[in-house]
Amino acid sequence: MEKQKITGSEALLKALIAEGVDTIFGYPGGQAIPIYDSLYDYRDQLRHVLVRHEQGATHAAQGYARVSGKVGVTLVTSGPGATNTITGIADALMDSTPMVVIAGQVPSPLLGTDAFQEVDVIGITQPITKWAYQIRKPEEIAWAVSRAFYIASTGRPGPVVLDLAKDAQVGLVDYEYKKVDYVRSYQPEPDIKKDRIKAAADLINEAKKPFCLVGQGVLLGGAEEELKAFLQKNDIPAGSTVLGLSALPTDFPLNKGMLGMHGNVGPNRKTNECDVLIAIGMRFDDRVTGDLKTYAKHAKIIHLDIDNSEIGKNVPVDVKVLGNAKHTIPMITALLEERKRPEWNAEFDRDEKEEYDKVIEKELYPTEGQLKMGEVVRKVSEATGNDAVLVTDVGQNQMMGVRYFKYKQTRSVVTSGGLGTMGFGLPAAMGAKFGAPDRTVCFFTGDGGMQMTIQELGT
Numbered sequence: 001m002e003k004q005k006i007t008g009s010e011a012l013l014k015a016l017i018a019e020g021v022d023t024i025f026g027y028p029g030g031q032a033i034p035i036y037d038s039l040y041d042y043r044d045q046l047r048h049v050l051v052r053h054e055q056g057a058t059h060a061a062q063g064y065a066r067v068s069g070k071v072g073v074t075l076v077t078s079g080p081g082a083t084n085t086i087t088g089i090a091d092a093l094m095d096s097t098p099m100v101v102i103a104g105q106v107p108s109p110l111l112g113t114d115a116f117q118e119v120d121v122i123g124i125t126q127p128i129t130k131w132a133y134q135i136r137k138p139e140e141i142a143w144a145v146s147r148a149f150y151i152a153s154t155g156r157p158g159p160v161v162l163d164l165a166k167d168a169q170v171g172l173v174d175y176e177y178k179k180v181d182y183v184r185s186y187q188p189e190p191d192i193k194k195d196r197i198k199a200a201a202d203l204i205n206e207a208k209k210p211f212c213l214v215g216q217g218v219l220l221g222g223a224e225e226e227l228k229a230f231l232q233k234n235d236i237p238a239g240s241t242v243l244g245l246s247a248l249p250t251d252f253p254l255n256k257g258m259l260g261m262h263g264n265v266g267p268n269r270k271t272n273e274c275d276v277l278i279a280i281g282m283r284f285d286d287r288v289t290g291d292l293k294t295y296a297k298h299a300k301i302i303h304l305d306i307d308n309s310e311i312g313k314n315v316p317v318d319v320k321v322l323g324n325a326k327h328t329i330p331m332i333t334a335l336l337e338e339r340k341r342p343e344w345n346a347e348f349d350r351d352e353k354e355e356y357d358k359v360i361e362k363e364l365y366p367t368e369g370q371l372k373m374g375e376v377v378r379k380v381s382e383a384t385g386n387d388a389v390l391v392t393d394v395g396q397n398q399m400m401g402v403r404y405f406k407y408k409q410t411r412s413v414v415t416s417g418g419l420g421t422m423g424f425g426l427p428a429a430m431g432a433k434f435g436a437p438d439r440t441v442c443f444f445t446g447d448g449g450m451q452m453t454i455q456e457l458g459t
Contacts, residue, residue, distance in 0.1 A: 008138030009038040009169040012102070015145035017045050018177045021073050023064060023434050025049045025057040025427075029077020031104030031117060034169040049434065052455035054081050056427035058088020059453070062097045063431030066414045067389055067439070069222075071098040071152050072431065078104045079117030082163070083124065087421055089159045090128040094418025095243060096220060098157035100148045101125075107167040108136040121163040130158040136165045138173035146180040155188030156307040157220060190306065192323040192331065199319045200302045201335035203276050207300075209344050210236045211267075211274035213259060213288075216243035216417075217281015217305060223325040224410050227280070228252065230333040235341040237348050239267030241282045242402050246412035250386065256348045260288040262399040266351035271296050273347075280304045281325050284314040285418070304328050364404065373397070377404040380442050388440040389414060389432050393425030393449030401444040411436075423452030430459060 006014070012035060016024070026048055028036045039048055051057045054076045061072025072092075076085055082103040092099045106115040125132045131151045135144050141164070148160040204210050218227050224247050231238055231254045238248060239259045248255040257264030259271070271277065277299040282288070289295045292314060303310075303317040304325055311320045321328050363374030377400055381388070386406035391414040392398040398415055407413070414432050416424040429443035 004175055005172050006175050007034065007038065007169065008141050008164075008171050008173055009034040010041075011138060011141045011173055011175045012145065012164070012169070013038055013042045013046060014175060015142045015177055016073065017042070018179070019145065019149045020070065021046065023047045023049060024073045024075050025051055025060040025064070025431065026075030027051055027054050027057055027077070027081060029081045029104065029117070031078035031106055031166050032075060032081070033104075034166065035075065035102075035104065035164075048075075049430075050459065051427065052458045053453065054084035055087050055423065056453050056456040056459065058085045058092070058099065058101065059421070059424050059427035060431030060434070061099050062088060062092055062095075062424075063391065063414050063428035064435035065097050065099055065431075066428075066435070067411050067432045068435035069411065070435070071100055071149055074099065074101045076101070076103050077117070078106055078121075079119050081117075082121045083119060086124065086128070087419075089125055089161065091416055091419040091421045091424065092159040093128045093130075095416065096157050096216060097159070098152040099159040100152050101159060101161045103161065103163050104169070105134065105163045105165045108165040109167070111136075111165070121161065125161045128159070129161050132161040132163070134163040134165070135168050138168045138171040141168065141173065142175060142177050143180075146178065147183065150180040151183065151186065155186075189324055190308065190322045192321075192328055196319055196321050197328065197331045198335060200278075200304075200321050201332050203300055203302060203319060204234055204236070204278065204332070205335075205337050207276035209270075209274045210234065210276040210278060211270055211299075212236050212238040213271075213277065213279040213282055214238050214240045214244040214247050215280060215282025216241065216247075217325050218244060218247040219410060221281065221306070221325040223329055224248070226326055226329040226333070230329050230336070233333055234336045234339045235345065236278070237270070237345055239263070239271075241285070241288055241417075242415060243413070243417045244282060245402055246407040246410050249408050250406040254345070256352070258403060260285075261290070262287075262403060264352070265355040266348040269351055270348060272298065274299050276300050276302065278302045278304070280329065281306070283310045286314075289314065373400040374404045377401055377444065381405045384440045384442065388412070388442045389436060391415065391425055391429040391432055391441055391443045393445035394420045394422045395446045395449060397444040397446045397449070405442075422449040425449055426453050427456045427459070430456065
């Protein structure tokens with residue numbers, strides 16, 4: 001590629017375009033003005049969504065990323081602009097959402113002087129990012145952007161922060177873009193060990209009552225079809241975490257509902273009755289397990305995950321399968337026996353009927369009194385042909401929404417799982433619409449969460 005001398009801010013925008021970025025959620029300020037000046041010349045290639053608060057920019061970028069599978073991008077200024085993104089960055093780390101936050105910073109000669117709107121962005125964000133880097137020279141911009149997108153989107157996805165000094169934005173550079181596909185000491189796709197694949201398959205083949213826990217790792221790995229084939233071959237019932245919802249369509253015969261504190265009776269009861277528990281791309285969160293001393297005591301546990309630190313973190317496992325679910329699931333499926341388990345699956349059906357008669361029917365089809373939350377969720381879902389993207393805030397609206405909405409397509413749930421961020425919903429819903437413009441987006445919220453980012457109605 002022929003080199004050309006341009007400003008650092010223009011190099012930044014060219015690098016974003018080279019990474020396939022089409023939408024930026026941002027809020028301008030003094031130390032990001034050169035980027036915004038350059039953005040005017042690239043307005044046909046980069047759509048900038050002007051939010052009303054930087055937290056809203058991060059949640060919108062999350063909503064965009066969750067439905068599109070692309071990296072969400074946020075652009076803010078220094079100091080309070082950067083610190084206002086902290087909640088969204090922490091949320092993205094907890095929920096494995098690929099996001100790049102670009103923050104303006106005071107000129108490099110002023111770093112460390114407590115200059116106006118200077119803050120140690122790297123020091124603040126390092127614990128809640130996959131990578132945080134300060135750019136002080138225009139020559140570093142293209143390299144840093146490429147590295148940021150590679151780290152944010154590969155392995156277990158997550159947020160990356162680039163702190164961009166103002167003199168690097170205005171300085172001139174010979175622009176040349178090289179896509180990063182390797183970072184020393186970072187192995188996003190672990191080597192898959194064949195002996196563990198075989199050990200997992202052997203345990204499942206010997207099982208009388210296997211049960212599969214489906215987490216967001218299935219969606220992040222794009223392993224939805226592989227999961228279906230795995231479950232169908234051995235007739236294994238499955239339950240989903242909140243973030244694993246929509247990896248399987250609601251009406252998929254082996255989909256037995258939601259796990260955890262607010263989940264369905266069958267999946268929770270059968271967790272403690274199964275003899276083999278297969279956890280895929282989930283982290284045994286306390287909202288799923290409850291008291292770890294009494295969790296799944298009868299089961300041998302197989303854990304498939306791309307992140308080694310998650311395996312054995314909360315629950316000891318018998319077989320550890322490290323790798324991307326898209327690759328590990330079919331390797332296990334190939335070794336499985338074809339099996340039918342009518343009695344085991346019928347037990348889930350009995351639990352489902354009991355729950356329906358005692359709880360669900362009254363929630364979804366009340367015969368008297370005021371509207372019920374479950375009834376509203378059901379009617380909205382049906383009005384969209386059960387084919388919309390569900391976005392929730394946090395609280396009762398979240399639990400009723402994820403529990404009673406129905407899903408036909410993958411990537412149909414956008415909610416704050418690990419951090420439980422009130423105020424997440426409204427900006428995330430807008431971001432989801434930008435990420436999936438052809439889909440209907442339905443947003444459920446409570447008054448508390450709504451008021452936390454209500455200024456985004458202005459957006």
